[in-house]
Amino acid sequence: MSPPGTVHFSPSVRTLQPKTPYRQSRDFSTIPRFLCFSTTTKTISLPSKSVSFPHKIHQLVDGKKIGVSKEWSVQELDDDAPVSVELQPINSETQFDRVVAEVQxxxxxxxxxxxxxWCRKCIYLKPKLEKLAADYYPRxxxxxxxxxxxxxxxVARAGVTKMPTIQxxxxxxxxxxxIGxxxxxxxxxxxxxMIENASTI
Structure with a gap:
């Protein structure tokens, strides 16, 4: 017999259920077919020239119409276009003169x-410039x-005093x-x- 004031707890076994994840993975099978770009019967090809939109276009954002006073263009999507283009090395003054002469x-x-x-900024910037080179390839x-x-x-002839310098x-x-x-x-x-400004020179 237990002394007065004693509280008894009956043991219980609880089964731990995993919590429902906060974000469920989206079921892409519910996406309408008209949003897909590929079809089993026909290959869609884009025109070779860029398509320009009017200077004044309207866009719906949160149900409101806003105007964008800028010309937008959709350029050709080319599967064969490179993601990056390796920068070509110039190893001598003679080679430099030949490259510059060809630009005339x-x-x-x-x-x-x-x-x-030894320039860390140069090493970090180089792959980004190679991606930029792909954007302008082969022009x-x-x-x-x-x-x-x-x-x-x-180096002195080109007037380079800091690295990296893009000329x-x-x-x-x-x-x-x-100067980067x-x-x-x-x-x-x-x-x-700088490249865009060069078109007016």
């Missing part, structure tokens, strides 16, 4: 990236110069440059702007 004829410029193997050619492998007279050469002369001392995405943005 075509209208499109060349991009020359001055870098060094533009991208080269790089390792300042440690060429005579210093060539645009056209008509046999340096037209513009971007800041964040990579800002450098890429400046290089794109």
């Amino acid at each position: 004829q075509p209208e499109e410029p060349v991009i020359i990236v001055w870098m060094a193997s 533009l050619r991208f080269y790089y110069v390792d300042v440690n492998t060429v005579p210093h007279v060539l 645009l050469w056209k008509h046999g002369k340096k037209q513009d440059e971007v 001392g800041h964040k990579a995405y800002l450098v890429i943005k400046d290089v794109c702007q």
Whole structure:
């Protein structure tokens, strides 16, 4: 017999059930067929030229119509287009002169990236420039110069004082440059702007 004031607990066994995950995986079988781009009977091919939209377009955001005063274009999606294009090395002053001389004829410029193997920013920026080169392929050619492998007279001749330096050469002369001392995405943005500005030179 238990003393007064004693409380008895009866043992119980609880089965632990796994909690329902917060986010269920989406069942893609419920997506309507008209959202798919592929079909079993016909291959859809896009036109070879870019398609431009009017300067004033409207877009629905949260049920509200907003205007976008900018020209939008859809460029061709090419399965054979490279994701990145390796920068071509320039290893001598003679090769540099040949590359620059070739630019005197075509209208499109060349991009020359001055870098060094000890420069961390150069190493980090190079693959991003190779992706950018793919965006302009094959219209533009991208080269790089390792300042440690060429005579210093060539570096001084190009007016390079900091690395990385991205220069645009056209008509046999340096037209513009971007010094990549800041964040990579800002450098890429400046290089794109430099290339676009070259079309007016």
